Amino acid sequence: MSTKTRNLMISLAIATATFVGSAGSASAADEWFVLGQQTLKASDPSAAIKSTGGRWEKDVKQVKLAVEGADVQITNLVLHWDNRPDDTMKDVGVLKSGGQTAPANAPGLKGRLKSVTVQYKILGNAQTAELKVMGYD
Numbered sequence: 001m002s003t004k005t006r007n008l009m010i011s012l013a014i015a016t017a018t019f020v021g022s023a024g025s026a027s028a029a030d031e032w033f034v035l036g037q038q039t040l041k042a043s044d045p046s047a048a049i050k051s052t053g054g055r056w057e058k059d060v061k062q063v064k065l066a067v068e069g070a071d072v073q074i075t076n077l078v079l080h081w082d083n084r085p086d087d088t089m090k091d092v093g094v095l096k097s098g099g100q101t102a103p104a105n106a107p108g109l110k111g112r113l114k115s116v117t118v119q120y121k122i123l124g125n126a127q128t129a130e131l132k133v134m135g136y137d
Contacts, residue, residue, distance in 0.1 A: 035060070035113060035135040040072060042127045046119045049133050058082070058112045060135035062103040065118075067095045070126030076119040079104065082112035094123065103136065110137075 035058065036049040051058045063079060074092035081087070084107040095101060106113070116133050 030137065032064075032134050032136050035063070035133045036116070037130060037132040040067075040120060040122060040129045040131050042122045045121070046076075046117065047131065048115055048117045049131065050115045051113050051133070051135075055112065058114070058135075059110045060106055060113055060137055061110055062105055062136040063113060063116075064101045064103045064134045064136075065095065065116075066100040066132045066134055068097060068130045068132075070129035071096050071123040072129050072131065073121045073123055074101075074118055075121065076117075078117040079113060080115045080117065081107055082114050084108070084111055097129070100134070 035051045035053070038047050038049045040047055065074070065077070071094055073094045075090070077089040077092050079087040079089075087104065087107070089104070092101060113133075113135065118131065120131075122129050
């Protein structure tokens with residue numbers, strides 16, 4: 001083998017080993033947690049949920065919603081970011097009790113979520129449902 005080819009193969013092997021090693025070691029912070037939650041009422045058409053915690057707790061890579069207690073139709077969802085434009089999602093759909101939405105990526109590598117505004121309708125005869133805003137760090 002020529003020296004050029006051998007050096008290229010060694011570089012490739014080192015890069016592959018580094019990539020595989022870093023992909024397998026997720027930090028303990030990489031997990032879903034509750035950023036905020038609120039009881040939704042059938043008599044109200046919308047809710048605003050503020051993120052809890054300090055500045056660093058609000059920095060997330062992804063956001064999703066989870067609901068318990070009743071099926072909820074989400075017609076409008078606004079993610080309010082700190083120092084970033086708001087993300088607005090129309091006709092999100094029906095979120096079944098015990099279910100979750102697909103994760104939405106934060107702007108950039110991470111974003112600080114200030115609050116969420118949701119317009120909804122509780123389906124069936126239920127009067128309330130618990131909505132949780134989940135963050136992934």
